Amino acid sequence: MDFEDTPEEAEYRAKARTWLENNVAAHERERFPDPLTRARAWQARKTEAGYACITWPKEWGGGGGTPIQSVIFGQEEAKFPSVQAGYFTIGLGMCVPTVMGFADDATKQRFVRPAVRGDEIWSQLFSEPAGGSDVAAIRTRAVRDGDDWIVNGQKVWTSGAHYSDYGIVLVRTNTEVPKHKGLTMFWIDLKSPGIDIRPIHQMSGKSDFNEVYFSDVRVPDAQRLGPVDGGWKVALFTLMNERLAVGGATGVGPADILKLARELPGSDGPLLHDRAFRERLADWWVLAEGLRNTRMRAITALSRGQTPGPESSIGKIIAANQLQQIGNAAIEAEGQFGIIDDPDLAPMKGAFHDAVMWAPGLRIAGGTDEILKNIIAERVLGLPGEIRTDKDVAFKDLPAGG
Missing domain, CATH: 1.20.140.10 (Butyryl-CoA Dehydrogenase, subunit A, domain 3)
Structure with a gap:
C-alpha cells in the first residue's frame, strides 16, 4: 500500500489545488439567486476545465483522465466546503453511467454532456414501500402497449426527485418468473403526465427525499435500458456505482x-x-x-x-x-x-x-448495514451465502401483505 503520490500524481495534485484556489475564490465572489443555480455554475466551471467526471471520455464532456486523478481532485475539492453540493451525485454517480452502459448512441449523445455540465439532473427510482432492502421485490408494474409501456405503482425515498429532470426506474414486467428475472429498466422524463412527486418532510426540517407515484404513465420502449425482463443485471450495474458514490x-x-x-x-x-x-x-x-x-x-x-x-x-x-x-x-x-x-x-x-x-x-442509503455485511461475508470472507427460499418461486406466487 502506497501512502505517497507518485511524481506524476503529485504534479496533478498541485495543478488541481492551484485551479481550485483560484476558481473557488472567483466562484464565491459571484451572486446567485439560489443554491441550485450556484451548484450548476460550479459544475459548469469544472466541466470547462476538465475536472467534472474526470474518468469519462472527453467527447461526453468528461476529463478523459484516470481513476486516481479523480480521487486526487475529489480529495482537494473536499477542502473547500463552500462548493460542496449533492445535487449531481446520484445522476453522475449512478444514473448516467447506467445510461452510458445500456442506452443507444442517440440517447447518450442527448443526455450525457448536459448532465456532466449540470444543466440536467437525474434521480434513481428503485426503492418501494413494500420492498425494504430487497430491490428485487419491486411491484411497480409496466405493461406493454404497442411501442409503449404503461407504468403504475409507487417509489419511495427517491432523493432529489423534486428538482430532477430525468430518472432511471426499475419496474416489473413479468410476474410469471422468479422475482429477479421479471424486471426491466427504463429512463424516464420526470415531467411526464401521470407522475406525482411528493416531498417527504424530515426531522431536520428539510425534504431531500420523495414519494413518487405513477398513474398510467406512458413510457416509449425506446427508453428501455437493457433487455426486457433483464433489468436485474442493469440494476446491479447501477448499484455497483452506488456503492462507490455513497x-x-x-x-x-x-x-x-x-x-x-x-x-x-x-x-x-x-x-x-x-x-x-x-x-x-x-x-x-x-x-x-x-x-x-x-x-x-x-x-x-x-x-x-x-x-x-x-x-x-x-x-x-x-x-x-x-x-x-x-x-x-x-x-x-x-x-x-x-x-x-x-x-x-x-x-x-x-x-x-x-x-x-x-x-x-x-x-x-446505498445498502443497509445488514446488506453490506452480507456482501462482506459472502464476497470478501467467502462464507456460505444466505439461504433464500424464494429464489425459484414465481413472483406472482410470493406472499404479499400482512
Missing part, C-alpha cells in the same frame, strides 16, 4: 469531538479528562485510522490501474455508524445546550446536530 460519510469526525471535549466541562475539569470519554474517543480514532488505511488500499489499487473489490463496502458501515455515534455523544455532552441547533450558536455551526439527523439515513 461509500464514505462526510461530516464530523474524531478530531471535531476532540476539539469540543477540550472546551466542554466534565465532572472533573474539561470533558477530555473523563476516562470513559477518552476510551470512546480512542475507539473512534482507531476506527477512523483503519478506515483511512482501507481507503488508501483502494486508492493504491486505482493508482496501479486495478479495480477495488467488494471490500470497499466496509467503508460505509464504519463511517455511517461512527458519524451517528459521534453526533449523539456530542449532543449528550452539551447537556441542556444540546437542544440548541442554531448554526450561529451551536458548536461547529450545528454540524453535530446535522450528524444526528443525517447518519441514520446514511446507514440505509
Whole structure:
C-alpha cells in the first residue's frame, strides 16, 4: 500500500489545488439567486476545465483522465466546503453511467454532456414501500402497449426527485418468473403526465427525499435500458456505482469531538479528562485510522490501474455508524445546550446536530448495514451465502401483505 503520490500524481495534485484556489475564490465572489443555480455554475466551471467526471471520455464532456486523478481532485475539492453540493451525485454517480452502459448512441449523445455540465439532473427510482432492502421485490408494474409501456405503482425515498429532470426506474414486467428475472429498466422524463412527486418532510426540517407515484404513465420502449425482463443485471450495474458514490460519510469526525471535549466541562475539569470519554474517543480514532488505511488500499489499487473489490463496502458501515455515534455523544455532552441547533450558536455551526439527523439515513442509503455485511461475508470472507427460499418461486406466487 502506497501512502505517497507518485511524481506524476503529485504534479496533478498541485495543478488541481492551484485551479481550485483560484476558481473557488472567483466562484464565491459571484451572486446567485439560489443554491441550485450556484451548484450548476460550479459544475459548469469544472466541466470547462476538465475536472467534472474526470474518468469519462472527453467527447461526453468528461476529463478523459484516470481513476486516481479523480480521487486526487475529489480529495482537494473536499477542502473547500463552500462548493460542496449533492445535487449531481446520484445522476453522475449512478444514473448516467447506467445510461452510458445500456442506452443507444442517440440517447447518450442527448443526455450525457448536459448532465456532466449540470444543466440536467437525474434521480434513481428503485426503492418501494413494500420492498425494504430487497430491490428485487419491486411491484411497480409496466405493461406493454404497442411501442409503449404503461407504468403504475409507487417509489419511495427517491432523493432529489423534486428538482430532477430525468430518472432511471426499475419496474416489473413479468410476474410469471422468479422475482429477479421479471424486471426491466427504463429512463424516464420526470415531467411526464401521470407522475406525482411528493416531498417527504424530515426531522431536520428539510425534504431531500420523495414519494413518487405513477398513474398510467406512458413510457416509449425506446427508453428501455437493457433487455426486457433483464433489468436485474442493469440494476446491479447501477448499484455497483452506488456503492462507490455513497461509500464514505462526510461530516464530523474524531478530531471535531476532540476539539469540543477540550472546551466542554466534565465532572472533573474539561470533558477530555473523563476516562470513559477518552476510551470512546480512542475507539473512534482507531476506527477512523483503519478506515483511512482501507481507503488508501483502494486508492493504491486505482493508482496501479486495478479495480477495488467488494471490500470497499466496509467503508460505509464504519463511517455511517461512527458519524451517528459521534453526533449523539456530542449532543449528550452539551447537556441542556444540546437542544440548541442554531448554526450561529451551536458548536461547529450545528454540524453535530446535522450528524444526528443525517447518519441514520446514511446507514440505509446505498445498502443497509445488514446488506453490506452480507456482501462482506459472502464476497470478501467467502462464507456460505444466505439461504433464500424464494429464489425459484414465481413472483406472482410470493406472499404479499400482512
